[in-house]
Amino acid sequence: MLAYYLLLLGYATRCLAIAFDTGGNSFPTHTPGRPPAVPLAVRTPYLSAWSGSTLNSANPIFWTGDTLGWTGVVTVDGISYEYLGNGLQILPSLPSYVSASPRAVAYDSNYSNFTFSAGPVNITASFFSPVLPKDLCRTSAPLSYLTTTVQSSDGKPHNVQFYSDINSAWIVGGAKSVMAWEIFRNGASINDTGNDTVAPDTMYSWTYEPESPLPFKETGDRPQWGRLAYSTQPMAAHNLSFQTGDALNLRYKYVTAQLLAKDIDSVYHGTSDHEVIFAFVHDFGNVSNAEVRYTVGLIQDPIVQYLSQGGIAQLEPWWKSCYGDMFSMIHLHWDDFIVVQELxxxxxxxxxxxxxxxxxxxxxxxxxxxxxxxxxxxxxxxxxxHPSALPTQTILPYLHDSSDAYGFLNPNNFTGLGIPDTSEPDSYYAIVALSARQVMGSFVYAIPPPTSSCDESSSGKGEPLMFMKEISSDGNVNTLDVLFPTTPFFLYANPELLKYALEPIFQLQEGGYYPNEWAMHDAGGVFPNAIGHVAGEDELMPVEESGNLVLMSYAYYKFSGNSDWLRTHFATLNKSASYLLEYSKVPAAQLSTDDFAGKLDNQTNLAIKGILALQAISLMSRLDNSPGDGGVTDAIVRSYYSDWEKFGISPSRDHTLLAYQWRSSWGLLYNIYYDKLLNLGVVGKSVYTMQSRWYPTVSQQYGVPLDSRHHHTKSDWQIWAAATCTSSTRKMFVTSIAYWLNNTATQFPFADLYETIGDGGYPQVPDSTTFKARPVVGGHFALLALLRTGQTVSAEAGNTTGSLFILNGTNALNYTGTGDHVSPLASRYGEPAGKED
Incomplete structure (x- = not known):
């Protein structure tokens, strides 16, 4: 327990200084950390609801920060306690309304659980968005659970009702939007409301959609097509009622009477205090405990617009191949609850x-x-x-002055160190557990068109195409330099997901829909329109994207053993490698993945990415039955790397430079992570050691800045860099990110770009972009991806030798590096590691 005291110190201090939140609620405790926003229902780029405050001091927010109406109330002996949202705060003061008192917030990789005290009972609201990367059917279902339970705290039964409503802001929002809505019983439309005493497993669903939908269009990152479905069953309640209407009137009637009337308001009121809402009430009567469940979903069919050999196709969602129609999916998803909890x-x-x-x-x-x-x-x-047993524990004393920007310092040499007395494993868990739903909530899954190589009719094996939205930055589809930092999550959780995301890029390039000689930047400029760039006018990042495509493709092969897929796309990969052969050693003025920083001549980190990709293509060309010679030899790679060290390392030989021969510069050398992950054997051990010693000399309160030009950093690249460092430097990175997570002034979903000084807020980058809710937090799984290869905390950077996974077409896990272990993940994917598809 001592392990987390210091990590939570910032939160505890804030609680002492500010006893109540903006809604007048006392602050709850948080486990395993206090993030700026807690995931509620996070399944797709459009179903993305978060709590940016205490759960009942403000309404939930969409990832952009816009408000979503979602209200939850438990009435106990005639007193209504609001636990979700602040919808009842629009009412006049009523003696029968009280805001429930928050007590605790806990999250893991699947759940966010909130507990409250409410008079003589305790309330738990459990938000459950399953993270099951290998289960494509369950993963593709755009539905999320909310389970609310009441438990008597005085041992006596109480008269209990549950109330919940949602508003129409989950799709388009805006006062001028016009919606059409219905209430369904077991998939059949009904036209009256009121009390209902049917079977406990009767499914009720409110649905609404734009009256004039615009498929594949967005307004403020919200979809302009699709159906929002809010569903429940009576369960053990002896009475269930439901109603739609004016928010103020309907909520007032409930609080004063605990009933909903037989009335469907067909006039849309907009999204103000008098907006239309869709409500359910469960009446349990006198009980000592009770439970209700709701599911919320945003269902779109078609889901993606895609350019294929047959023209522009409107792709159906993958869940249709699993569940059939929308109501079948809702019902099966509900019935699946116990099983999916176990999974x-x-x-x-x-x-x-x-x-x-x-x-x-x-x-x-x-x-x-x-x-x-x-x-x-x-x-x-x-x-x-206790953390004292951990091999990475910091030896005290240490120095820390909260008035400066330096963070925690070693008093002997004044270099940065990990947050003292804090467990690195605990810190890492707090980071990745929060990241998991954010990664999975950035994708949708589609049935390929008949001409697609992924389609069952043409390949003999049905597989989805996966489409990612570049959330909160450009809104592109399957951006390669966003997929690249996300890859550790895929490689750890299910490498096939990486293939499903890369396949649209390959199909567009190999279909003749991209004229340039390098890899395309993305599959489409505006999600969910994956219509490529026929004119070749995508964002110009040729070394970056060519290196990304080659390295990700090789990584997929190394983690899956699917050499057939690699051979299929070898010509495209070799084309990118040919560009890298000419331009990666001295990449001139180009954008890198950190494009918000602008172009820069001869970026050291960008150049090493290209050189590593050349090594990867060389290894691909040596596979058994390789379709051709990659044209890259070991001698070329050694020569390029030798020049890279001459150009890219400071004359003092104590750090790499941000750009060649810019001797006052430095930056995070995160791209060498792939050298270690794939055991490419390009980067010298001395470089790993040098960088590991350097980072603590430039660290700040919340980590190491991205480069010497600014104080901001990126959390994904920090973890990548951490994975290449010695134990003490790695701990400095990991615990500093967790420390930021608990103290940051950011207020939206996990921001990967933030200041390392001050209050850890959003940086003022040139385009004023605020990065939040992005899938790149998949990069936080970089340590676990190393574990997948057999590397653990004892495998110091630069010590790996031999071959990782597959060598010259051999499909066997034969990693023989220093600190080699039998990985617990070796058989995790249902078949032996390295087995071909």
Whole structure:
């Protein structure tokens, strides 16, 4: 428990200084950390609801920060306690209305659980968006669960009702939007409301959609097509009622009478205080405990517009191949709850075990596979093991002055160190557990068109195409330099997801829809329109994207053993490699993935990416039955790398430069992570050692800046850099990010770009972009991707030797590096590691 005291110090201090939030609620405790926003229903780029405050002091927000109407109330003995949203705060003061008192917030990779006290009962609201990367059917269902429970705290039964409503802002929003809505019973439309005493498993669904939908269009990142579905069943309630109408009137009637009337308001009122809402009431009567469940979903069919050999196709969602129609999916998703809880519990347990395996520690607290929300995993404050046993524990004393920007310093040499007395595994868990839903919520899954190589009719194996939105930056589709930092999550959780995301890029280039000699930047400029760039006018990042395409493709092969897929696309990859052969050693003025920083001549980090990609294409060309010679030899790669060291390392030989021969500059050399991950053997051990020693000399309060030009940093690249460093430097990175997570002034979903000084807020980058909710937090799984290769905390950077996974077409896991371990992930994918598809 001591392990997290200091990490939570910033939050605790804030609570002492400000006893109440803006809604007058006391601050709850948070486990395993206090993020700026907590995920609620996060499934797709359009179903993305978060809590940016205490749950009942403000309405939930869309990832942009715009408000979503979602209200939850529990009425106990005639007193209504609001636990979700602040919809009842528009009412006049009523003696029968009270805001429930927040007590605790806990999250893991699947759940966000909020507990409240409400008079004589305790309320728990459990938001569940399953993260099951190998289960394509369950993953593709754009639905999320909310389960609310009431437990008597005085041991006596109480008269209990549950109320919940949503508004129409989940799709288009705006006062001028016009919606059409219905209420359904078991998939059949009904035209009256009121009390209903049918079977406990009767499914009720409110649905609404734009009266004039515009498929594949957005307004403020919100879709202008699709149907929002809010569903529930009576369960153990003896009475269920439902109603739509004016928000003020309907909520007032409920609080004063605990009933909903037989009335459907057909006049849309807009999204003000008098907006239309869609409500349910469950009446349990006198009980000591009770539970209700809701599901919320945003269902779009078609889901993506895609340029293929047959023209522009409107692709159907993948869930249709699993569930059929919308109402079948809603019903099956509901019935699946217990099973999916068990699956999520197993996945969460595996995540915790894998973190323990990487850090070579064991938490003695037993874990249960009971399918219940996991509120306190073993790597959070209730853990019974003490951080003093960890090999990475900082030796005190240390220096820290909160008035400066330097963070925690070693008093002997004044270099940065990890947050003292804080467990690095606990810190890492807090980061990746928060990141998981954010990654998965950036994608949709589609049935390929008949001409697609992924289609069952043409390939003999049905597989989806996966489409990612570049959330909060350019809004592009499957941007390669956004997929690239995300890859550690795919490689750790399910490498096939990387293939599904890369396939549209390959199909567009190989279909003749891209004229340039390098890899395309993205599959389409505006999500969800994956219509390529026929004129070749995508964002110009040729070295960056060509290197990304080659390295990600090789990584997929190394982690899957699917050499057939690699051979299929070798010509396209070789084309990118040919460009890199000419331009990567001295890349001139180009954009890198950090394009917000602008162009820069001869970026050291960009050049090494190209050189690593050349090594990858050389290895691909040596595979058995390779379709051709990549034209890149070991001698070329060695020559390029030798020149790279001459140009890119400071004359003092203590750090690499941001750009060749710019001796006063430096930057995070995160791209060498792929050298270690894939054991490419290009980067010298001395470079790893040098960088590991350098980063603590330039660290700030919340980590290491991205480069010497600014104080801002990126969390994904920090973890990539951490994975290439010695244990003490790695701990500095990991615990500093967790420390930022608990103290940052940012207020939206996990920001990957932030200031390392001051209040850790959003930086003022040239285009004023605020990065939030982006899938690049998949890069936080970089340590776990290393574990997938057999590398653990004891495998110091630069010590790996031999071959990783597959060598010259051999499909066997034969990594023989220093600190080699039998990876617990070796058989995790249902077949032996390295087996070809």
């Amino acid at each position: 999520a519990a197993q996945a969460e347990s595996q995540l915790v075990s894998d973190i323990e395996a990487f850090y070579q520690v064991t938490a003695p607290a037993p874990r249960s596979n009971t399918p219940v929300p996991v509120q306190t995993p073993s790597l959070v404050p209730n853990s019974t093991w």
